[in-house]
Amino acid sequence: MPRYGIAIDTTKCIGCHSCRVACQNQNSLESNETFNWIKHLDRGRYPSYNKQFIPLQCNHCENAPCQRVCPTGATYTSNEGVVLVNSKTCVGCKYCMEACPYKMRIIDHRRGIVEKCRLCIELVREGGVPACVTTCPTQVRVFGDLDDPNSAISRFIASTGAQPLRPDLGTLPKIFYKRS
Amino acid sequence: MNRSGITRRKFIIGSAVGGASLVASNYLDFESWATTTESSKDVKVTPTLCDGCGNWCAIKVYTRGKRIWKAEGIPIAGNNLGRICSKGHALLHEVYNKDRIKSPLKRTGSNKFEPISWEQAYREIGQKVGEIKTTHGPGSFFWLQYPEGNAGLCSRFMNALGSPNVFSHASTCFLPRNIGWWVTTGSAKPEHDLEHTRFAVFLGRNIAAGLRLRQLSDISKAKDQGARFVAIDPRFSELAAYTHQWIQIRPGTDLALMLAIANTLIAENLYQKDFVDKYSQGFEELAQSVNGYTPEWAEQKSGVPREVITKLAHDLAAAAPQAFIHRGYHGALGTQYKNSFQLVRAVACVNGLLGNFNQRGGLYDPPKVKLGKLDPQKFPEIQELSDFMVDGSGANDRYPLTPVGLGLTHAIPELALEGKLKAGFVYHNNPLRTCPNPARVIEGYRKLDLLVSFDYVLSETASLAHYILPESYYLERDDVVHTNHCYNSKQVAIRQPVIEPLYDTKPMVTILTELAKSLGIGNSFNFTLEDYNRAALAPLGITLERLKQEGVIDLGGNWEPGPPHFKTPSGKFEFVSSTLKDLNLPAVPEWEDPLVVPDQGDIHSFRLIHGKQAHHTHAKTINQEYLKEISVLNDMTRVWIHPDRANALGIKDGDCMTISNDVGKGRARALVTEGIHSDCVFLPSSYGVYSKKLHTAFGYGISYNDFLPTYFEPVLGHCMSNEIIVRVEKTPA
Numbered sequence: 001m002p003r004y005g006i007a008i009d010t011t012k013c014i015g016c017h018s019c020r021v022a023c024q025n026q027n028s029l030e031s032n033e034t035f036n037w038i039k040h041l042d043r044g045r046y047p048s049y050n051k052q053f054i055p056l057q058c059n060h061c062e063n064a065p066c067q068r069v070c071p072t073g074a075t076y077t078s079n080e081g082v083v084l085v086n087s088k089t090c091v092g093c094k095y096c097m098e099a100c101p102y103k104m105r106i107i108d109h110r111r112g113i114v115e116k117c118r119l120c121i122e123l124v125r126e127g128g129v130p131a132c133v134t135t136c137p138t139q140v141r142v143f144g145d146l147d148d149p150n151s152a153i154s155r156f157i158a159s160t161g162a163q164p165l166r167p168d169l170g171t172l173p174k175i176f177y178k179r180s
Numbered sequence: 181m182n183r184s185g186i187t188r189r190k191f192i193i194g195s196a197v198g199g200a201s202l203v204a205s206n207y208l209d210f211e212s213w214a215t216t217t218e219s220s221k222d223v224k225v226t227p228t229l230c231d232g233c234g235n236w237c238a239i240k241v242y243t244r245g246k247r248i249w250k251a252e253g254i255p256i257a258g259n260n261l262g263r264i265c266s267k268g269h270a271l272l273h274e275v276y277n278k279d280r281i282k283s284p285l286k287r288t289g290s291n292k293f294e295p296i297s298w299e300q301a302y303r304e305i306g307q308k309v310g311e312i313k314t315t316h317g318p319g320s321f322f323w324l325q326y327p328e329g330n331a332g333l334c335s336r337f338m339n340a341l342g343s344p345n346v347f348s349h350a351s352t353c354f355l356p357r358n359i360g361w362w363v364t365t366g367s368a369k370p371e372h373d374l375e376h377t378r379f380a381v382f383l384g385r386n387i388a389a390g391l392r393l394r395q396l397s398d399i400s401k402a403k404d405q406g407a408r409f410v411a412i413d414p415r416f417s418e419l420a421a422y423t424h425q426w427i428q429i430r431p432g433t434d435l436a437l438m439l440a441i442a443n444t445l446i447a448e449n450l451y452q453k454d455f456v457d458k459y460s461q462g463f464e465e466l467a468q469s470v471n472g473y474t475p476e477w478a479e480q481k482s483g484v485p486r487e488v489i490t491k492l493a494h495d496l497a498a499a500a501p502q503a504f505i506h507r508g509y510h511g512a513l514g515t516q517y518k519n520s521f522q523l524v525r526a527v528a529c530v531n532g533l534l535g536n537f538n539q540r541g542g543l544y545d546p547p548k549v550k551l552g553k554l555d556p557q558k559f560p561e562i563q564e565l566s567d568f569m570v571d572g573s574g575a576n577d578r579y580p581l582t583p584v585g586l587g588l589t590h591a592i593p594e595l596a597l598e599g600k601l602k603a604g605f606v607y608h609n610n611p612l613r614t615c616p617n618p619a620r621v622i623e624g625y626r627k628l629d630l631l632v633s634f635d636y637v638l639s640e641t642a643s644l645a646h647y648i649l650p651e652s653y654y655l656e657r658d659d660v661v662h663t664n665h666c667y668n669s670k671q672v673a674i675r676q677p678v679i680e681p682l683y684d685t686k687p688m689v690t691i692l693t694e695l696a697k698s699l700g701i702g703n704s705f706n707f708t709l710e711d712y713n714r715a716a717l718a719p720l721g722i723t724l725e726r727l728k729q730e731g732v733i734d735l736g737g738n739w740e741p742g743p744p745h746f747k748t749p750s751g752k753f754e755f756v757s758s759t760l761k762d763l764n765l766p767a768v769p770e771w772e773d774p775l776v777v778p779d780q781g782d783i784h785s786f787r788l789i790h791g792k793q794a795h796h797t798h799a800k801t802i803n804q805e806y807l808k809e810i811s812v813l814n815d816m817t818r819v820w821i822h823p824d825r826a827n828a829l830g831i832k833d834g835d836c837m838t839i840s841n842d843v844g845k846g847r848a849r850a851l852v853t854e855g856i857h858s859d860c861v862f863l864p865s866s867y868g869v870y871s872k873k874l875h876t877a878f879g880y881g882i883s884y885n886d887f888l889p890t891y892f893e894p895v896l897g898h899c900m901s902n903e904i905i906v907r908v909e910k911t912p913a
Contacts, residue, residue, distance in 0.1 A: 011422075012400055012403070012422065013421070013422075014388035014389075014396070014418045014419070014421060014422050014794060015418055015421070015794065016265055016266055016388065016389075016391065016418070016794035016795065017266040017794065017795050017810045018263070018264060018265045018266045018268075018269065018794075020266065020810065021266040021269035021270045021795075021806055021807075021810075022250075022264065022266075022269050024269070024806060025249065025250035025251070025269050025272065026250055028249070031273075031805040031806040031808075031809040032809050032813075038814075040814070042853060042854070042855070044854070045854050046428055046854050046855075047428070049416060049426070049854040049855060050416075050421075051416055051420075051421055051855055052421060053418075053421060131250075134252065134253075134262070134263075135252075135253070135263055135264050135265075135269070136263065137263045137265060137391065137393045137396045137397060138388075138396050138397065138399070138400050138422065139397065139400045
């Protein structure tokens with residue numbers, strides 16, 4: 001089975017939020033529900049002043065703290081390495097939200113459960129790519145199989161040295177960042 | 181919990197039922213959702229064109245049942261290459277906005293409307309138009325539009341009615357940019373071969389917010405190939421985050437920088453001699469004119485260090501002809517400063533010195549598609565009426581270079597107050613929000629005997645109209661064949677309905693043909709949109725059916741580099757413009773001061789500048805809740821101010837500031853950032869909706885137009901929208 005991930009080139013992000021709304025439509029989310037965010041990072045004084053836009057979403061950790069704490073087993077990892085929530089067994093206790101060190105989960109108030117990025121697995125299983133990847137005007141995201149050394153994402157990570165967020169936590173995320 | 185037999189989960193679900201039932205129709209839980217694309221038989225895909233801005237990106241819209249679900253870009257489309265921005269996604273929801281107008285309306289009082297039938301509306305408008313025509317003549321009519329697909333038919337309508345007064349938003353947007361390029365190169369909007377360039381400079385132009393998806397995509401590819409990009413802007417724009425370098429410049433002084441770059445290229449013999457010798461005229465005069473504009477001089481004006489200016493010139497020369505200064509839009513080269521027209525000329529001339537015209541990685545004239553016309557045997561040809569307009573556009577003694585059909589939108593209120601304009605039709609435009617000094621604009625528009633709007637919501641302008649004939653939303657209508665996707669090849673595209681109209685609305689072309697009958701000009705509109713579109717496609721050898729199936733068709737005819745051709749009077753690239761010379765205007769670029777400057781001795785005095793954000797277009801998207809939510813979540817109505825200036829005023833990040841001048845007063849919270857020049861404050865331009873009938877956006881943020889005096893720049897008449905001085909102070913608690 002493949003093991004899917006996304007590599008994000010933050011030097012190309014313009015903070016346009018196209019990924020956010022593409023995701024909202026794909027997943028039929030309300031305007032105030034989102035599976036991805038953009039953080040603004042300001043640094044330095046002119047002329048070395050710089051601002052970066054950092055797209056954030058569920059990291060689909062190999063060693064997912066959210067999954068470990070789930071009392072009903074609603075959070076699970078699919079065969080493709082995608083961390084998902086089973087809405088039928090989720091009781092909305094929010095332990096997973098507390099456990100996620102990246103704070104990438106949200107409450108679905110309509111159903112009283114917790115939701116998150118699904119890596120558009122239904123599109124991927126049909127041979128597509130996640131909506132946030134397809135729509136991006138600056139091609140910030142590279143999607144693919146981390147286990148295939150010839151995939152675009154594996155080559156991107158190998159050539160840029162992209163790193164996951166907070167590797168020190170031992171969560172083994174599958175979202176990688178190129179920061180400079 | 182268990183004792184009572186209610187689990188926590190049941191309790192939560194029970195309490196959520198009220199909310200869930202409201203949204204159940206378009207919400208799927210993960211299990212059903214994960215299989216839905218395979219199993220759903222009711223998913224339909226319709227290619228069409230977005231209406232989020234002027235790019236008209238080609239999209240495929242998915243419906244589930246009768247409801248719109250999502251969209252994807254069409255990969256071959258020249259303007260968007262399969263990408264869609266946040267507006268393109270979010271506006272799919274706008275068709276369901278509860279603020280939509282559901283039938284023709286007649287205004288019965290202040291913000292009071294009654295629904296009427298189309299027949300009654302046509303009849304009453306016809307009667308009113310007849311009266312005004314008899315009393316004041318057809319020259320008292322105007323049409324104002326955002327010029328896009330249907331614009332040609334709207335001009336035909338006005339010409340048939342007997343009025344040359346067709347306005348666009350140009351005088352508040354791009355006017356100097358078009359004219360400056362046109363008099364220099366014969367082409368008003370050269371395109372950029374960004375994908376193959378080696379070094380490019382963006383001067384105030386922020387394509388990462390005034391979004392151009394194609395150009396952004398091309399930069400991404402060029403960056404991977406090692407090209408370098410520089411953003412020059414008073415603030416750290418979204419584009420600055422995307423380029424390799426940000427150069428901060430004092431607002432209104434870009435012209436000094438360009439003159440100094442021309443000076444350096446010439447003084448150091450770094451220009452492309454071959455191009456200059458073969459294809460240009462007036463090089464000697466340019467050399468003489470820029471002789472004194474040294475980098476040292478420009479540093480004084482612009483605050484950009486001389487070594488930075490020299491290095492820019494060297495980097496451009498080293499990469500030439502695969503190098504350029506971007507042709508600009510509203511930012512810096514548009515209707516922003518008194519010297520913007522000179523600036524466009526200077527930018528064009530620097531590009532001339534780089535010899536990049538029709539070169540790989542340079543500038544080029546995009547291929548054009550020649551569409552067919554209606555058969556004149558069956559459908560009467562309508563002549564254009566006049567070569568000048570009521571505002572003086574095109575008139576030798578007023579604004580000879582300002583084209584008829586663009587005109588000066590912000591002159592309309594003045595002309596109405598003077599009694600020269602009596603009746604107006606406003607289409608895809610909202611002058612009450614997008615023109616300077618709204619109080620005066622309202623006063624002017626109130627004077628009109630007849631105002632007809634075609635809006636789909638009660639915008640500020642529609643709220644003042646006597647009649648509203650609601651056009652169907654873009655997802656519900658057909659429009660004329662479109663050629664905007666000609667980027668580096670010839671393409672045609674078409675908009676078509678994705679769903680049936682939800683309300684009693686009609687496509688614009690239908691409204692025009694029906695209204696024409698009641699105005700006594702029905703014989704000029706004796707055709708249908710289908711007739712018109714078939715005639716347009718006839719010479720291309722493709723059928724309307726095929727175009728509707730594919731959405732966009734590439735006809736080949738790709739742009740190829742080669743010797744340049746210039747459609748100027750001399751047939752050459754004109755460093756000395758013969759057009760400007762004939763009009764006794766400065767024929768070579770020279771320094772000109774901005775109209776106003778902040779008072780250096782007053783800690784409260786700032787220039788107010790403005791610009792777009794990527795998720796908004798003009799004033800027309802902030803009422804969309806998915807887009808407003810992005811602004812709210814990221815606190816994006818804040819006004820940018822430099823830390824040193826903020827400190828002096830006791831303002832901390834997030835504090836409320838009062839901004840005022842003779843024109844207006846408003847409040848906004850501060851974004852204290854190093855990313856802004858200390859001479860100015862920056863206000864994002866899409867806020868400040870004051871129509872109470874736009875329920876999502878009403879009262880959210882402020883607009884730069886609330887502070888902009890009504891100016892007419894002497895040569896072209898544009899609005900000089902960055903010539904604003906304001907007083908900034910901390911709002912007392």
